[in-house]
Amino acid sequence: MRITIFGSGYVGLVTGACMAETGNHVVCVDIDQDKIDRLNAGDVPIYEPGLDQYIERNRAAGRLEFTTDIEYGVKHGLFQFIAVGTPPDEDGSADLRHVLAVARSIGEHIDDYRIIVDKSTVPVGTADQVKSAIQEQISARGAAAEFDVVSNPEFLKEGAAINDFMKPDRIIIGTDNPRTTELLRALYEPFNRNHDRLITMDIRSAELTKYAANAMLATKISFMNELANIAERLGADIEKVRIGIGSDPRIGYHFIYPGAGYGGSCFPKDVRALARSASDIGYDAELMNAVEAVNDRQKQRMYTKISEFFGGELAGRTVAVWGLSFKPKTDDMREASSRTLMEALWAEGAKVRAYDPEAMEEARRLYPNEPRLALCENAKETLLGADALAIVTEWQEFRSPDFQLIKDSLTHPVIFDGRNLYDPDTLVSLGLNYFAIGRSGVVAN
Numbered sequence: 001m002r003i004t005i006f007g008s009g010y011v012g013l014v015t016g017a018c019m020a021e022t023g024n025h026v027v028c029v030d031i032d033q034d035k036i037d038r039l040n041a042g043d044v045p046i047y048e049p050g051l052d053q054y055i056e057r058n059r060a061a062g063r064l065e066f067t068t069d070i071e072y073g074v075k076h077g078l079f080q081f082i083a084v085g086t087p088p089d090e091d092g093s094a095d096l097r098h099v100l101a102v103a104r105s106i107g108e109h110i111d112d113y114r115i116i117v118d119k120s121t122v123p124v125g126t127a128d129q130v131k132s133a134i135q136e137q138i139s140a141r142g143a144a145a146e147f148d149v150v151s152n153p154e155f156l157k158e159g160a161a162i163n164d165f166m167k168p169d170r171i172i173i174g175t176d177n178p179r180t181t182e183l184l185r186a187l188y189e190p191f192n193r194n195h196d197r198l199i200t201m202d203i204r205s206a207e208l209t210k211y212a213a214n215a216m217l218a219t220k221i222s223f224m225n226e227l228a229n230i231a232e233r234l235g236a237d238i239e240k241v242r243i244g245i246g247s248d249p250r251i252g253y254h255f256i257y258p259g260a261g262y263g264g265s266c267f268p269k270d271v272r273a274l275a276r277s278a279s280d281i282g283y284d285a286e287l288m289n290a291v292e293a294v295n296d297r298q299k300q301r302m303y304t305k306i307s308e309f310f311g312g313e314l315a316g317r318t319v320a321v322w323g324l325s326f327k328p329k330t331d332d333m334r335e336a337s338s339r340t341l342m343e344a345l346w347a348e349g350a351k352v353r354a355y356d357p358e359a360m361e362e363a364r365r366l367y368p369n370e371p372r373l374a375l376c377e378n379a380k381e382t383l384l385g386a387d388a389l390a391i392v393t394e395w396q397e398f399r400s401p402d403f404q405l406i407k408d409s410l411t412h413p414v415i416f417d418g419r420n421l422y423d424p425d426t427l428v429s430l431g432l433n434y435f436a437i438g439r440s441g442v443v444a445n
């Protein structure tokens, strides 16, 4: 089938590569010329495990093209996917500027039946706006063209995106026209083989399903972080509590890891946008507001612990930071907890020596010429001349470090662990002070 995808970011590239992998002819359109040039030169601008091989293979087979030519894109695909960003506006609502720009572009060039498939995360009612924006452009040209707008939210996780797309838990199709259901069923058939995962519903419910899923997951995390802060003060160990409650199948072990707060391009903005949508219709979404407030506080926890340890005297200190991306296996630093920590440390006159296996280029882009940030070649190098070590992202390579080296390198033998990677007893027996999340800190004698 012929598919066009607007937006070549995390979602657009993964969707394009996976759709091409199953034999479709995919054209990816982006307005970022530099990004398209890189993709056409065989360079994948983001880090997502496995994505580069998928892109290379399908580009070579002629099934995957990259262009800034909007007209070419609109003329190409029966399916026109919208996978552009919906960043938070100043008031927390989703900024639909890019989505509506794509809709207008489609309206300017559409001359045959098209199915517009919205994959971006958008508030309830956006499909109606997309429909109007397309129709306005068609009418302005004095033309006529038929089209349908479908909501097909995406649920992939960064770092596991290819697998999530190839083997989805569910494929949500929100539509008001049964013929689009059948066409989308055919399109998704290769991803829906083992058992039927296609769930159809009306468009507004599909749009809300995406926010509901992210808000539920974010709620689980904030709940655990709240509990972690209580456990810490009561002398309980949140890791034991986590195992204790996860064994109840009604709770489950997924998404109950306490930590340095959730980040990324989805949970923070989507919880905010849902609360904002509610307040726009006169409903105070108290739980969503609390989920966000708990997370904002949690993202400060690492800083608070470090500051308390040093008696509030951070000026002139240097902190080694392991992990900059918002989670392992991605280079994405959008709303990453590492940024909250580093910026709080800098504000108090401290310096940071940081390392991340994949996000160094992104860190350089976000903090160009930042004199208070030394980006190091590897984890060991961050320790040189540092007073303390803070672990923000649980990359595999941080799980079994050389603790003796850490102890010998730091001016103060102290680890602040934002992801509860280590056993407190082992660390204290090695002479390290250790402060994690939701457990009492241990101080070596």
Ligand SMILES: NC(=O)c1ccc[n+]([C@@H]2O[C@H](COP(=O)([O-])OP(=O)(O)OC[C@H]3O[C@@H](n4cnc5c(N)ncnc54)[C@H](O)[C@@H]3O)[C@@H](O)[C@H]2O)c1
Pocket: 006, 007, 008, 009, 010, 011, 012, 029, 030, 031, 032, 035, 083, 084, 085, 086, 098, 101, 102, 119, 120, 121, 122, 154, 155, 156, 157, 158, 265, 266
């Ligand atoms: N990142 C994720 O894990 C994830 C998962 C599920 C859903 N989503 C949702 O999918 C959407 C896209 O997210 P993302 O992380 O891929 O975004 P992204 O920022 O990585 O990529 C968006 C791309 O769209 C391009 N773009 C902007 N305006 C355009 C236009 N008019 N025409 C063509 N291209 C245009 C940008 O240049 C950019 O390359 C968002 O709504 C997000 O909430 C993201």
Ligand SMILES: O=c1ccn([C@@H]2O[C@H](COP(=O)(O)OP(=O)(O)O[C@H]3O[C@H](CO)[C@@H](O)[C@H](O)[C@H]3O)[C@@H](O)[C@H]2O)c(=O)[nH]1
Pocket: 121, 154, 155, 156, 157, 158, 159, 214, 217, 221, 254, 255, 256, 257, 258, 259, 260, 261, 262, 263, 264, 265, 266, 267, 326, 327
């Ligand atoms: O138990 C947990 C699980 C996650 N996190 C944090 O939560 C954030 C988000 O993690 P994750 O959900 O794995 O990554 P995303 O790529 O942001 O994926 C989420 O957001 C996407 C965009 O909407 C959705 O498609 C996915 O289904 C949804 O999981 C990260 O900072 C994690 O460190 C925790 O703190 N504790």
